[in-house]
Amino acid sequence: MTAVLEAHGFGKRYRRRTWALRGVELVVPEGSITALVGPNGSGKSTLIRSWIGFERATEGRLSTGGVDPQRDRKAAVERVGYVPQTPSLYRDLSVAEHITLAGTLRDGFDEAMAARYVGRLSIPLRAKAGELSGGEGAQVGLALALATRAPILLLDEPLASLDPLARREFLHLMVEAVRAAGATALLSSHVITDIEQACDRLIVLGKGHTLLDLPIAEAIAHHRIVEGPPAEAVRLAGADALIGSFPAPAGEPLSLVRTPALVPVGTEPIGRAATLEEIVIAHLAAGRRRAADAARQAEGVAA
Ligand SMILES: Nc1ncnc2c1ncn2[C@@H]1O[C@H](COP(=O)(O)OP(=O)(O)OP(=O)(O)O)[C@@H](O)[C@H]1O
Numbered sequence: 001m002t003a004v005l006e007a008h009g010f011g012k013r014y015r016r017r018t019w020a021l022r023g024v025e026l027v028v029p030e031g032s033i034t035a036l037v038g039p040n041g042s043g044k045s046t047l048i049r050s051w052i053g054f055e056r057a058t059e060g061r062l063s064t065g066g067v068d069p070q071r072d073r074k075a076a077v078e079r080v081g082y083v084p085q086t087p088s089l090y091r092d093l094s095v096a097e098h099i100t101l102a103g104t105l106r107d108g109f110d111e112a113m114a115a116r117y118v119g120r121l122s123i124p125l126r127a128k129a130g131e132l133s134g135g136e137g138a139q140v141g142l143a144l145a146l147a148t149r150a151p152i153l154l155l156d157e158p159l160a161s162l163d164p165l166a167r168r169e170f171l172h173l174m175v176e177a178v179r180a181a182g183a184t185a186l187l188s189s190h191v192i193t194d195i196e197q198a199c200d201r202l203i204v205l206g207k208g209h210t211l212l213d214l215p216i217a218e219a220i221a222h223h224r225i226v227e228g229p230p231a232e233a234v235r236l237a238g239a240d241a242l243i244g245s246f247p248a249p250a251g252e253p254l255s256l257v258r259t260p261a262l263v264p265v266g267t268e269p270i271g272r273a274a275t276l277e278e279i280v281i282a283h284l285a286a287g288r289r290r291a292a293d294a295a296r297q298a299e300g301v302a303a
Pocket residue numbers: 014015017020038039040041042043044045046047085
């Protein structure tokens with residue numbers, strides 16, 4: 001496996017405030033499409049921005065396509081097609097002018113490909129960026145990023161302002177472009193149901209560190225849902241297997257348990273299959289509980 005994005009002992013602290021990220025160990029393999037999820041403020045944008053050298057590591061090191069983004073930001077930027085969380089288009093330039101501009105600024109930028117993508121998303125080339133809706137602007141940003149033909153795509157919440165159909169269309173376009181070019185993509189998102197089909201790996205960040213990092217197929221294979229409170233899950237699967245509990249949409253308690261991928265012949269698996277969203281929510285709930293426990297313990301030590 002060739003690692004395309006790496007973080008080793010990576011930590012970032014903004015000025016004198018608390019750590020945005022700490023002790024992050026990640027290896028993103030070449031050719032993968034990775035979903036980066038986590039609650040607001042968990043450090044997703046910080047991590048993405050650090051991989052292009054826009055933020056300096058406070059400790060540890062990063063690698064972006066084999067280069068240290070801190071030592072050689074230019075080389076890191078050249079390897080990456082990046083879409084920031086807030087779109088950055090010029091209001092008075094048309095979509096076509098954005099494509100021409102990108103073509104002059106960036107070596108290898110494929111203007112015909114950008115125009116084709118924009119066309120497929122039904123956005124008129126003559127429209128000024130200032131006249132586009134939020135979602136249309138985001139789609140233009142994504143088309144520009146794909147057309148860089150960069151080996152690495154870093155997309156910060158590319159789906160946030162898109163309607164459900166546009167989300168599907170964009171994901172389809174992205175998967176097609178990444179697979180055709182043998183590229184590697186990492187996208188942060190809060191919309192877990194959509195990324196389940198498009199991505200093959202999942203990274204979950206809790207408050208500043210990694211809660212999960214594994215292939216999506218493995219996540220699905222190794223987790224089950226017990227429809228009941230934690231005590232019920234412990235009774236069925238044992239205390240070691242319980243990951244966390246959280247409410248279902250209607251409020252009843254659900255518990256996520258870890259299971260061996262292979263269940264011996266003749267035994268019924270515990271509970272029911274878990275959705276990716278349930279797996280993520282349970283790990284976030286468990287991460288929050290661990291953080292609260294650690295804080296209580298620290299207070300106890302201080303008192
Ligand atoms: N420029 C900055 N100066 C100071 N603190 C910052 C800065 N940027 C981010 N932070 C802090 O770092 C932490 C992580 O922020 P980050 O934007 O990386 O989170 P995120 O996971 O992208 O959140 P969201 O889902 O809301 O986009 C937060 O506590 C945030 O307040």
